[in-house]
Amino acid sequence: MTDFDEYGAYESLSLDTDDHRWAFGTGFADPLAGIDVTVPAGVDAAALARQCLALGDDALIYSHRLQQWVTRAPELEEETALANIALDLLGQARMLLTRAGQAEGNGRDEDRLAFFRDEREFRNVRLVERADADFAELTARLLIFSAWRLAVFQALTTNEDPVLAAIAAKAVKELTYHRDYAAGWVIRLGDGTDLSHAKMQAAVETLWPLVGELNLGKEADAALDAVFAAATLTRPSAVPAATVAGKAGRDGTHTEAMGYILAELQSVARAHPDATW
Amino acid sequence: MVTAYEAAAAVPDPELPMVTIADLGILRDVRQDGDTVTVTITPTYSGCPAMREIAADLLRRLERAGYRHVDIATELSPPWTTDWITAEGRRKLAAAGIAPPGRARPAGPVPLTLTRPPVSCPHCGSAATREIAPFSATACKALYQCRECLEPFEYVKEF
Numbered sequence: 001m002t003d004f005d006e007y008g009a010y011e012s013l014s015l016d017t018d019d020h021r022w023a024f025g026t027g028f029a030d031p032l033a034g035i036d037v038t039v040p041a042g043v044d045a046a047a048l049a050r051q052c053l054a055l056g057d058d059a060l061i062y063s064h065r066l067q068q069w070v071t072r073a074p075e076l077e078e079e080t081a082l083a084n085i086a087l088d089l090l091g092q093a094r095m096l097l098t099r100a101g102q103a104e105g106n107g108r109d110e111d112r113l114a115f116f117r118d119e120r121e122f123r124n125v126r127l128v129e130r131a132d133a134d135f136a137e138l139t140a141r142l143l144i145f146s147a148w149r150l151a152v153f154q155a156l157t158t159n160e161d162p163v164l165a166a167i168a169a170k171a172v173k174e175l176t177y178h179r180d181y182a183a184g185w186v187i188r189l190g191d192g193t194d195l196s197h198a199k200m201q202a203a204v205e206t207l208w209p210l211v212g213e214l215n216l217g218k219e220a221d222a223a224l225d226a227v228f229a230a231a232t233l234t235r236p237s238a239v240p241a242a243t244v245a246g247k248a249g250r251d252g253t254h255t256e257a258m259g260y261i262l263a264e265l266q267s268v269a270r271a272h273p274d275a276t277w
Numbered sequence: 278m279v280t281a282y283e284a285a286a287a288v289p290d291p292e293l294p295m296v297t298i299a300d301l302g303i304l305r306d307v308r309q310d311g312d313t314v315t316v317t318i319t320p321t322y323s324g325c326p327a328m329r330e331i332a333a334d335l336l337r338r339l340e341r342a343g344y345r346h347v348d349i350a351t352e353l354s355p356p357w358t359t360d361w362i363t364a365e366g367r368r369k370l371a372a373a374g375i376a377p378p379g380r381a382r383p384a385g386p387v388p389l390t391l392t393r394p395p396v397s398c399p400h401c402g403s404a405a406t407r408e409i410a411p412f413s414a415t416a417c418k419a420l421y422q423c424r425e426c427l428e429p430f431e432y433v434k435e436f
Contacts, residue, residue: 031351032351032353033349033350033351034315034317034348034349034350034351034352035350035351035352035353077409077410077412077420080410080412080413080414081410081411081412083412084412084415084416085412087322087324087326087416088322088323088324088416089324090324091320091322091323091324091325092323092324094323094324095323095353162354163353165354166353166354166356167323167353169353169354169355169356170320170322170323170353170356170357171323173356173358173436174322174323176382177411177434177436179389180389180390180391181411181412183389183391184391184411187391223389226389227389230391
């Protein structure tokens with residue numbers, strides 16, 4: 001048997017000249033390395049690229065929003081949860097953006113897509129752009145987003161593109177845990193004190209106009225209704241947020257928050273596009 | 278000479294060094310074609326940052342074992358499940374004070390669940406435990422505490 005303790009896995013990193021750590025400029029490793037990434041015959045590559053880009057952008061931007069809670073969450077346990085959820089979504093974003101670049105066929109990799117596109121080229125829904133006003137909004141949005149994304153990915157597990165189907169099958173397990181974590185908080189706060197109930201109801205009302213853009217299916221609807229009922233919350237009936245000449249997030253039309261997110265997300269990569277360290 | 282499989286299977290998980298990637302079911306395949314070895318690994322969670330550390334460690338250990346040409350391939354399908362953790366892996370986890378997972382939820386529609394599966398304390402065996410946090414130091418674990426011996430412990434979530 002080989003000696004386990006002579007050097008740990010992390011120690012071997014310092015000896016590794018080809019550093020794969022996750023920071024811009026350290027040399028990314030392709031998250032789909034070794035997988036057959038040929039787009040199967042009969043699959044519309046352009047449509048596949050658009051679909052992967054939209055779902056990847058949702059995950060990338062929402063992950064960024066969740067990461068902003070790190071060092072600011074009310075308790076260490078919740079901070080750990082939010083960081084882990086953000087990490088899962090970032091992993092999904094990396095694979096989906098990589099797949100989008102492959103299907104597109106113009107040689108753009110995940111870095112190119114994440115750091116060097118302008119606001120109008122992003123295809124995420126507007127729900128993920130908002131800055132959370134409080135913990136009620138944070139957990140309500142996480143519930144809505146996870147329940148919706150879970151249903152979307154469940155359907156994608158049988159997609160005709162085997163790579164997208166595999167990414168989806170993996171994500172389904174993660175999203176289930178995210179949804180159930182968020183549901184726990186929505187119920188605890190919704191069915192809590194008068195103050196927590198009022199704040200949770202207000203959070204759901206605030207977010208609801210952005211839900212129209214998601215096209216919630218039957219399953220996501222049912223999951224949300226079950227949580228709202230357990231949380232003694234009233235399902236909002238707010239009208240969908242206005243579009244701009246019929247365009248919304250999926251068309252590249254975003255809220256004011258999006259520019260600030262991209263400024264933070266992209267500034268280092270854009271200022272030092274060839275940086276390595 | 279150590280076989281390529283033996284060298285690959287000895288790689289410890291960076292976050293759970295008491296178990297190997299073979300114990301965890303992360304190591305999917307080791308193939309030797311002439312002097313080229315292809316090692317296939319699968320990520321536990323989509324964002325698992327340990328994948329790169331594992332790949333780096335695989336390259337080093339195989340090189341030390343005399344295998345110069347090593348390719349590391351990723352496999353996504355079927356997705357990793359805690360059901361692939363071997364009996365030996367579960368024993369090692371429990372011996373290190375980490376409760377091993379129960380059986381994973383089967384694929385298919387996922388009903389909303391607000392209760393956690395029962396977890397036994399890896400220290401005293403009591404079934405009277407409570408969840409402290411649904412996530413822990415790594416994505417694959419949750420934090421629990423035993424109501425009998427009061428010890429906090431980590432638990433590898435069914436996945």
